[in-house]
Structure formats: structure tokens, C-alpha cells
Amino acid sequence: MAYELYYWDGIQGRGEFVRLALEEAGAEYIDVARQSGHAMGTGAMLELMKSKHEPHIPFAPPFLKDGDLIVSHVANILFYLGPKLGLAPPDEKLRYVANGLQLTITDLVAEVHDTHHPIATSLYYADQKDEAKARSAAFIKERIPKFLGYFEQVLQQNPGGPTHIVGDKLSHVDLSLFQVIEGLRYAFPKAMKTYMSNYPGLTALRDTVGKRPNIAAYLRSDRRLAFNEDGIFRHYPELDLAP
Amino acid sequence: MAYELYYWDGIQGRGEFVRLALEEAGAEYIDVARQSGHAMGTGAMLELMKSKHEPHIPFAPPFLKDGDLIVSHVANILFYLGPKLGLAPPDEKLRYVANGLQLTITDLVAEVHDTHHPIATSLYYADQKDEAKARSAAFIKERIPKFLGYFEQVLQQNPGGPTHIVGDKLSHVDLSLFQVIEGLRYAFPKAMKTYMSNYPGLTALRDTVGKRPNIAAYLRSDRRLAFNEDGIFRHYPELDLAP
Numbered sequence: 454m455a456y457e458l459y460y461w462d463g464i465q466g467r468g469e470f471v472r473l474a475l476e477e478a479g480a481e482y483i484d485v486a487r488q489s490g491h492a493m494g495t496g497a498m499l500e501l502m503k504s505k506h507e508p509h510i511p512f513a514p515p516f517l518k519d520g521d522l523i524v525s526h527v528a529n530i531l532f533y534l535g536p537k538l539g540l541a542p543p544d545e546k547l548r549y550v551a552n553g554l555q556l557t558i559t560d561l562v563a564e565v566h567d568t569h570h571p572i573a574t575s576l577y578y579a580d581q582k583d584e585a586k587a588r589s590a591a592f593i594k595e596r597i598p599k600f601l602g603y604f605e606q607v608l609q610q611n612p613g614g615p616t617h618i619v620g621d622k623l624s625h626v627d628l629s630l631f632q633v634i635e636g637l638r639y640a641f642p643k644a645m646k647t648y649m650s651n652y653p654g655l656t657a658l659r660d661t662v663g664k665r666p667n668i669a670a671y672l673r674s675d676r677r678l679a680f681n682e683d684g685i686f687r688h689y690p691e692l693d694l695a696p
Numbered sequence: 697m698a699y700e701l702y703y704w705d706g707i708q709g710r711g712e713f714v715r716l717a718l719e720e721a722g723a724e725y726i727d728v729a730r731q732s733g734h735a736m737g738t739g740a741m742l743e744l745m746k747s748k749h750e751p752h753i754p755f756a757p758p759f760l761k762d763g764d765l766i767v768s769h770v771a772n773i774l775f776y777l778g779p780k781l782g783l784a785p786p787d788e789k790l791r792y793v794a795n796g797l798q799l800t801i802t803d804l805v806a807e808v809h810d811t812h813h814p815i816a817t818s819l820y821y822a823d824q825k826d827e828a829k830a831r832s833a834a835f836i837k838e839r840i841p842k843f844l845g846y847f848e849q850v851l852q853q854n855p856g857g858p859t860h861i862v863g864d865k866l867s868h869v870d871l872s873l874f875q876v877i878e879g880l881r882y883a884f885p886k887a888m889k890t891y892m893s894n895y896p897g898l899t900a901l902r903d904t905v906g907k908r909p910n911i912a913a914y915l916r917s918d919r920r921l922a923f924n925e926d927g928i929f930r931h932y933p934e935l936d937l938a939p
Contacts, residue, residue, distance in 0.1 A: 508855045509793045509862070512800040512846050522789050525796035532775075533792050546765050549776050550752045553768035557755040559799075563806060571814050572827065573834035584815065584827050591816035603755050612751045619752070 457518035464684035476671040478538035542620035589692040608654035631662035636686030698724040700761040707927035719914040721781035785863035832935040851897035874905035879929030
């Protein structure tokens, strides 16, 4: 049975981390909010979230339905799917290492979101622009190098070799790192142009993942939406400061 | 062998969610940064984080060392410890439900942190007080009821009964919900006084957890630090707005 992925239509957002894993593995899945028809579309997603009958409703998209089970949160979905898709380390202990790295990516993504929404998700960007500028400046100066420097060190110290972030073969964390680098390059091209040369391991990882046949085919397909200013990674020239 | 918990000394912070699980289970553990002696204290924690030899360094505390394995991030630690401490649902599928709920708590805790640090973690609270006021106002008005309303609904719809958030016995998520409610009551007493009557299930869960013998003994012990204004849940009267 196909996996059902539930995420907002029109943006890559957090759903993209799950899509990349499903696409790399060639798994059968339905991107529910992007389909039309019975029990499909955004309406069906919202209905499920508000359901009074579901035993375990999710707080927010993305979530994955596998038969009766609903699994919510990106890192949790990838922890669940990893072994099924051949994208988790075979050593069970390393799966907790992978999950720790995935959760560090989760934190980075939340900080990226808050660069354009530092005061309230319910307000427009235009209504928190000054605060967004201050938060972006700190994010670019302090947080990007802190996160990327960390991932580079983990890569370089990986006992399985610096081609992968954990173990000696591709995992969901490598795919997510690819997405984070692409997203940061879209949102903050000035800073990333300067920074990336400091991170040869991450640069190579990004290139390797982007060239994998299933990923490359997905990126060319119309299933891959473009980055845009409704998503998590947004390019606002006024926030794109030089580091 | 005793578990080693690594977390900043002097605050409950994110480490407290792990402590509550270890204390409830009566597990042997060393709170490394709070100890003195060889390979103990905050210095030992920082050294481990910067190690050039460790195969898998963590990004930030808290992290748990179990023999050679380092597990980082609260939800990951609790996912790992849950079955060992008898605090995870026996049904493996429900463990992913538990982890999804735990990660929703993680998100809530990150939002609580940003009520007093909306612009940058590197700046003092005093330097982002106006923005903190704006963010707190939105958090109190929109986010507290959204999160607590969600948890209340999950409790009430739990097929295992509304005494626990998942399954029909105590899990690490129940303990974490206790901590979140205590923290919110400390930080935002005005709002919580108004809100809690809307959430009878959560109120009962909080009372039940607080009375468990091991938890009650822990709360009375000097291992339980008081909430304070260096932690995640801070009480600043100017942010404690009526909802």
C-alpha cells in the first residue's frame, strides 16, 4: 500500500525532507494535499487533523499515514521510514546518532523559519520586518557557521568516512543536509557564497546527493516545487546580508 | 553501568525532561556537569562536545552517554531510554505516536525559549525586551491555547483512556507534559490561571504525575533545582500578560 504524505500544497517546506527520502528510495507515495479527488486535497488533510475519531491526531503537517498509523514530525517520520526505505544505518545504535543529527537539522530549520517570522507566525512578514532583519543578521553571523561548522566536523570525524554524515552509506540525514544547504543557498546567497568554501565535506555531500539518479530525476520533475516566499527558506533581499 | 546525563548546571532547562524519566524509573544516573572530580563538571561536558576523537559529537546539551553511545536531543534520549526504563508504550507503533507527541513538546519548549529571546540567543534579554514583549503577547494569546488545546484533545481521544496521553500506562510523554505545565505556570501565571480550567484532562494528569512517589520525592530533593531566570521557563513580570 502506498504511503500517504500530508503536507501543505504549494511549498517545499518541512514536507520536502520526507519527499527526498521517498523519492530516493523509489517508494510509492501519495502527496495527499496536492491531489484532487475523494479524501484528497488540503481539505482532507485539515479534516484529519481536526478529527474527533482518529485515535492519534497530529499537531501539524507534515505527517505520514501508513495504513492506520499516523506518524508526525519530520525526524519521527524519517526514523520510522529509514529502515523500511533502506535509508537508516543497519546498526541500531547508529540510528539514534542519525536521529540526533536529524533533530539538529530540525532545530536549524526552525531557526530559518524565525528569520522571517521572529515575533509571530500569525503576523505577516511585512509586520515584523525590522525584527526579521535583526534576527537574520544574528542568524547569518552566528548560527549558520555554528550549525554548518558542526556538521562539517561530524562529517570529517565520521568513522565510516566523510562521504556520509553517519555510517558508511547514504542515510536520510545526508538527504536532509542536501536540502538544508540548497535552502540556505536560496535564502541567503551572499552568506552562503562566502561560507561554503569553509565546508569542503558538506559541499561534496551536496554535490553527490544532487547527482544520485533518483534525486536528480526528482529535482527535474514537476513534483519538485521551486523555493518560494511562502515556504521556510525565503529569499528577501533585505535579509540577505553579507556575513 | 550508570547513565551519564550531560546538561548545563544551574538550570532545569531541557535536561529536566530527561531527569524526570530517570527519576521516575529509579534509574542510576550521573548528572555530569553538576558533579566535581575526574571527568566531571561543565568543563568535561564542553570537552566532550569539542572532542576531535569522539566518533559522534553532539551539537548541544542535553545528551546522554550510555557506554560508548552518545544520544543527543531530548526526544531522541527519551525514545532511546523509554523501553529501557519501562516508560514507552509496549506496542512499537505507539512509540512513534509517543515520539510525535514528545516532538510537539520540543517545539513548544523552543517557542517558550523564544518568548524571552526572540532576536538572538547571543544577546541579553534586556537587549531584546520590546521584541520579547511582542512575541510573548502572541505566544500567550495564540500558541498556549493551541498547544494545550491539542494535548487536551489527544488525551480525551486516547483509546487507552484520558489518564495518559498515549497508551494505557505512564510514558515519558506524561512526565514531560507535567514539566511543561509546571514551567508555563511558573513563567506565565496570569495566563495559566485563566487557561487551565479549560483543560481538565491536563490538570488531572499534572496532579497524578506530581503525586507519583518517585516524582514527589525527586521534587522535594535538592536534585530538583528551582525554576529561575537562566532557564527556559522564565518569569518576567513584564511578559506575564493576561490572555
